[in-house]
Amino acid sequence: MAHLHRIQFPPADGNELSQDEAFFYLVEEEGKRRLRFHDYDQIYLRPGLYEQIFYERLKCSSPQKVGELLRRTLEASDRAISELRVLDLGAGNGLMGEVLKNYGVARLIGVDIIQEAKVATFRDRPGIYDEYYVADFTDLSDDLIEEISDWSIDCLTSVAALGFGDIPTSAFLQAMRFVKTGGYVAFNIKETFLDESDTSGFSRFIRQLIWSEYLKVSHLERYQHRLSMEGTPLSYYALVGQKVAEIPDDFLEKHDIL
């Protein structure tokens, strides 16, 4: 694919910056602009920029990896992947949706917190999602809860969107509530989130959830999510599991997670 945008990585050692602080320069006719990797609104406004940075230059493989593990999990079960009714949380401009659509899932619902993600999806990948909600899952209205429930979701995916100031614990938990018992969950997280020494709320939540009676892990695999700006491989875990029981409302309080 032709490189449409002129991007420059900064001269300083980007390894010193955390993933949500990392930035690059975008050289446009109007001048040179500094954008953080997490300035998704500005990135999605420009067709192809997200793909150029994260997929072409930094070799992100996560939608394919998480999609492939979900497909293999379903293959080993008595369910067909084509029957799944998927909620894709942190859908962005639809890269995970594209993978799922290629597997022929029955319904595909996207969710993101910013309008620019929805606009970019409809511009660049029209027809991928049956519905796309711009919503904050930490604060859903009763009407929207009812509307999303009507989709009878039995699979939740979330790729490159958990932790690092993106989707918070309570939003992920809310998304899991939409998944029917017996349904599937497929997501990826940075490897340190499974490390006991990481005491952040999100990390403790994930560890409690993975080893809880509410989730049966089918597949957990460490893999290269993408490269850092300095070319260092960033390791993540991809996880696919089955929701085997409803998660109680007091799950976070019980485990002292804010």
Ligand SMILES: C[S@@+](CC[C@H](N)C(=O)[O-])C[C@H]1O[C@@H](n2cnc3c(N)ncnc32)[C@H](O)[C@@H]1O
């Ligand atoms: C790195 S992008 C990943 C997009 C897509 N899943 C992919 O694999 O290319 C992370 C996305 O999560 C979204 N996001 C961040 N916080 C969110 C929240 N609280 N609820 C829903 N989406 C959120 C961002 O707007 C962004 O589109």
